[in-house]
Amino acid sequence: MRQTRGVQRGPRSVQVVQSVRAAVLAELDRAGYAGLTIDGVAKAAGVNRTTIYRRWPSKGELLAAVVEPMLERLDAEPDTGSLHPDMLALLLLLRDNADLPEGRALAEAVRVGSAELRDLVDTLTDRSLAPFRRALDRAAERGELPADADRPMIAFLAFYGVIMWGQIHDLPPTDEDCARMLRVLLPQS
Numbered sequence: 001m002r003q004t005r006g007v008q009r010g011p012r013s014v015q016v017v018q019s020v021r022a023a024v025l026a027e028l029d030r031a032g033y034a035g036l037t038i039d040g041v042a043k044a045a046g047v048n049r050t051t052i053y054r055r056w057p058s059k060g061e062l063l064a065a066v067v068e069p070m071l072e073r074l075d076a077e078p079d080t081g082s083l084h085p086d087m088l089a090l091l092l093l094l095r096d097n098a099d100l101p102e103g104r105a106l107a108e109a110v111r112v113g114s115a116e117l118r119d120l121v122d123t124l125t126d127r128s129l130a131p132f133r134r135a136l137d138r139a140a141e142r143g144e145l146p147a148d149a150d151r152p153m154i155a156f157l158a159f160y161g162v163i164m165w166g167q168i169h170d171l172p173p174t175d176e177d178c179a180r181m182l183r184v185l186l187p188q189s
């Protein structure tokens with residue numbers, strides 16, 4: 001049995017990660033999540049199966065690796081000092097993320113309803129909701145929201161408003177659609 005040295009780091013490793021991410025997207029586009037295989041990804045990426053299994057032992061982990069850069073965009077959330085511009089910026093960012101190839105691949109994989117994705121979807125949802133919750137918490141601290149405002153529900157409706165819009169209408173909400181959602185969720189006094 002051949003011994004490996006584990007996950008490698010460095011320029012070659014970065015190249016492998018990039019080629020595997022691109023291969024996963026290509027395979028998802030070609031075969032869908034149900035047809036995604038480690039063999040197919042390895043072949044498309046030009047790497048050995050063991051290279052993939054060492055880093056991403058499941059299809060769910062491959063999908064998580066593909067969407068990670070998209071989620072990192074949400075980590076740099078806006079903080080304008082005012083709730084409405086912060087929330088609108090988050091809605092637009094979420095809309096833009098959902099319209100990326102990675103976002104479309106994730107939506108398609110979730111539609112498949114695979115049980116192996118349940119934990120991943122929960123993690124991704126929590127991580128995507130977090131900037132909305134933080135923006136609402138900051139607004140409450142500034143007195144921009146009533147004390148009894150249901151901040152978790154506002155965050156939930158904002159997030160799913162954008163996500164479900166794209167799925168129902170087969171196209172992302174426009175800037176005006178996002179502004180309209182915000183006006184309904186947070187009417188200005």
